[in-house]
Amino acid sequence: MNTLLQIENLKTILHTGNSPVRAVDGLSLTINKGETFALLGESGCGKSMTALSIMRLLPDTGEIQSGAVRLSGNDILQLPEASMRRIRGKLISMIFQEPMLSLNPVMTIADQINEVLKQHLRLSNEAAQHRIVELLEQVGIPDARRRMHEYSFQFSGGMKQRAMIAMALAGQPELLIADEPTTALDVTIQAQVLDLLRQIQQQNQMTILLITHDLGVVSEMAQVIAVMYAGEIVEQSPRERFFSQPAHPYSQQLFASLPAKQKRHQELAVISGTVPSLSQQFKGCRFADRCPHAFARCHDTVPQWHIIADNHSVRCHLYDTAAVPEQYRPAPDITLKTETAAQQLQTDRPLLQVNGLKVHFPIRKGLFKRVVGQVRAVDGVSLNIFAGKTLALVGESGCGKTTVGKSILQLIEPTAGNVRYNGHELVGMRRERLRPLRSDLQFVFQDPYSSLNPRMRIIDILQEGMNALNVDTPAVNIQASQPPLSREQAVDALLDCVGLPVEAKWRYPHEFSGGQRQRIAIARALAVNPSLLICDEPTSALDVSVQAQILNLLNTLQNDFGLAFLFITHNISVVEYLADEIAVMYLGRIVEYGRVDEVIDHPRHPYTQALLSAVPVINESSAAAMIKLKGDLPSPASPPAGCHFHPRCPHAMPVCNQSYPAASTISPTHYTHCYLYSQEHITRQHEH
Template identity: 55%
Template structure:
């Protein structure tokens, strides 16, 4: 085991005996951006080491300095950034002392990086072959046919089908999961000894995420690579890492081996991250959300950087910076572990002890969707004749009562978002009926719809894209009230805007700011306030927490639950996060290729899934308890075989015959290939479309 921290403090000056020389050794790394009073220190004294074949995970919220640490290792800092001190040793070479010409050999050749968003990292005007070929020519001297042969081998290794044809495709012709695989192939083209993976699965579905994580684990085992994994997902960390470093406000606050860390996190910040995770055990209880945000890094800190958000802080925490302490095999930067304290109560729960939220009684349906279909025509030729149809939504039926949450889950491309937009008539349905409180929406004129729109609103996945950047927050919230003539009096509207901002955890003074002046979580709160401004009965939430840190996610989920109890709101919650579904939803509908394949109460569907697709989704979710069980058995969680659905979602332009899921189902028989299954009722409102349910 490599030592936990190098040069982190006197308590860890002596490192544990290492079985081998570290591949990467980082000591007291410091990064500064800007000058004078405007300087920012995103990395402030970070140290860790990684051995060959080992995965070290940097865990923490957005803004804590994880990605900037990775960029500093490769000396790829933004304009105005400089390394202010420290050492970075790679295979015995001091990277900070190398010339830029030598660093060009290191980048991609010895150390490769996978970025969070492949769509912005891949060149949109170059083919996949051209982009991989650049790496092969620069670092391995391969060109022309030898380069093509090697590129074909790399894409085949990362699971790209029909490799020879797809080599000459452009990035936009690949799905999100496939683009991430192309990025991995490019990173491996230089045969690196160290791979830096910066949030490699954040925007992916659970099934694609599982495939990518398995792929990374397999390639790492085959090549003996070291890996620096940057993420805020505790489940991914439990599955992939051997050692963990928790980062907060530019510095490491805890390090340790995976098993020790997950069984007994030491730092109050680490414990709060665990408490914020939505789980079955917390269902009916508010999540222990971590209030506030990571402090700005443009100032000098006198005490503990976490003190203002720490429930266990005392006077010393605000006066003096804590030293490093060793507890067993873990290191922690916290005053609670100094002599005379002994740390927080190890028997205390991570979360708060709170009263459960009483379940609402089931009422008559507020939303009633019957056989909804949305088909998009495909036109070709000079006369633009219709040659085919994309069946994005193909016969969806569901109901939703006031005060309840129905989760619509499935992979990207299954039709969830299109169904939500069609329900609100933002996309015209091809056929089917939609009723809100008994009033039909389909077929109404725009003028008639406008008077009904106050009853239903939508919160989108990306609040930055859905908020007008040229309008102040107060104007954004007021816009809907003016359009729907909710409150004719200007003073009453102003008072309502102030009340809404306070209700979603913001302050009235923030009404004068623009969207870019807020964090991601705050922008999502603004989007919720805008939806509430017209007093709706139904809110359709399209992946509202998918891009948020676990702590910010907990704040938004708690807010949504409170608003539902207070106003009797109904939520149609579109997501692929099954952890959120288990905590928030009353009912769940699983969607595959435009159709509902399983539906029922959330406790029934998630505890006893009847459709193989639902079981595959649940198996693909990184599960901390399951990973720790593998550790107890002496099995690496990343290599332990799970039931994970393979391949990508088929195209809705040409869905498979019979059961649409049969090409990816390991239980498919002849009847599955020939006939689409009828709906089977199980019990307690649980239904499934499968020839072999259960």
């Protein structure tokens, strides 16, 4: 295979503070044409900075100190900026991690994609419009011909990410750098996008540098995997070898951090500490302070590369047989959970009861802005959440999950329905009565960058809610044996709970990675002692080790304080590990509801079956055949008659397009809205 990209001893520094930050410190790698090369590692390890160095899109404080980046043999670090503009978008394109920061809020999606087409392909206006529609349809934007003329703020988080992917693919690049390309996507669209990337890769021999924390995606996509830690690569291996025998202790810890159904009664393994500051000079192994196998030499001698199999090499002293002592510290045990406060709670009456919730947004047109239709974002949702329990709400992007969460908190006024919290009816409640309940009900937003004030330091962000709602000490800090904490001590304890150093409180949101910002958002929500936490994709921006830490934290809070969660997510493995019940949502309505083991192990609704079949798995032998749905998610402005899913359903019958199916009870805790399980249909089957 021909080498497309070759990086030699790349060093990138950031001039911030008193000491320069060595974000990329001597990185070397080779990617062949048509290959998918995955770069794994925690937030703050330098993965995104590696991508920005290749693109030469470093921030003002960034500088490439030394090294070479050769694209088809040409060192692009030596090219003038005018030449780089012709390369970006055409030869090299990039899908950025946070689409809200990369999409222009004052330009329509069509105009932004058209910029790429005009710059690199010189298409006529008619051809460009056709190509834009084609690209948006490829990445799963419903009603693409209409929605291409909308702005990024009118798109959901997942749809913004899909628009960014369409823009990156517009110039038909030779090298696509994908920085967390499926982070904000639900599993069906993720499967569709990954399949699209594979097709384009095969057709055009496109090369992909995939930066991700999702090991399932890596297993499906990558041929070669490199693990990055603290600015350098510590392991590189072919896919099969890496997933069967990860060699570096850091790689092994990443696998141990993965949530799964079989770990429900266990604490997830967590890598202790945090990624070390990259402004320091390292004397030994950079992972030594967090490694369960570290011995004396690890702290004072830099490890060299060791080849342990064909194309599998690792930077670790454990593979220097002459240097490893006979005894070294074993890995920590994973302890089983004991009975908790949450399990002892009386759960006769739900903490939150939602009945017939509807949120319809008017569509206005014309000079006088007359209402010509309704967007039925939420169309009759009912659910119950008990104290100390977790309800997972899953479904495709744009189906109304986030709107459900916001309308429960009255951040969006419901059109109809009831929301009762602890006996209080929230719908229509006056603001002065609702305000005292705000500390009980908190929201962790999907996009941490947009929800954190960029002009406030972290200490002020965390104290803002405490001051507004008169909360003295967060519950996560309360210990009977300790005196009450000051506000600043409370902030320190919150940061420690979510795995951030205490000194982070003096910094601003833009100084953190995406995963670190999400941890700050979670800490802010916990600061006011909520009883119910609505989490909108709270771990989507986190790598697996930090995700494990957050899931353990949420579990601990639930067990110790009876905290209830409405967990909005597309990560099925997190649902299996954390949730007690699951509600599957499609186009504003819940189509299946039940205990997690019932729905995951025995899905009844065809949409649930398709959703679960699209989940990427590490163990390919356990993967079910993927159910490919026909067509796109319909627009909530004009949902199909009858069952909303029938135009895409492989089992659709004539009755499905006549009226919406009533709930069919599978068990006392499991029901679905589907004619396949209706009593009438079962009777007709028996008659025939």
